[in-house]
Amino acid sequence: MLRTKLFTGSIQLNFEVASPLLIKSGSTVGLSPNAPDMECIRTMRNGVSQVYIPGTSLKGVIRSHAHRLLSNQDDAMFGSTTNAGRFFFSDAYSIAEDIKIGIRSNTKINPNSGAAA
DSSP states (O other), X not given: OOOOOOOOOOOOOOOOOOSOOOOBOOOOOOSOTTSOSSOBOEEEETTEEEEEEOHHHHHHHHHHHHHHHHTTTTHHHHBOSXXXXXXXXXXXXXXXXXXXXXXXXXXXXXXXXXXXX
C-alpha cells in the first residue's frame, strides 16, 4: 500500500558562512609537492567550475541538531539505511560572485594535541 503525501512544500534558505569552511572533494592529485593537501568539492554549473555545499552535508548538520533535540525520532524525518526519509536536501550554491578560496600549505601540527597549530 502506498503512503499518501499529507504535506508537501519547499523552503529556500540563504545563509552566510562566518568562518572558513572546507568540504573535501575526496579526490587526490598525487604526491605533487605543489598541490594542496585538501581541495574543496567542486561541480560544473552553467559551464563554470563552482564550489558548493552538498545537500548530504546540509542534511547531516540538520539531522545532528534534530537528533540532539528529538532523541531517536529523527529516522522517520531523515531516513535510515533501510528507509527513505521525508526530507530532501538539494545542493547549496553561492549567490555571491566574490567567493574567496584560500589555500593553506605547510600547516603545522601540534605534537601534543594533534591539532593544527
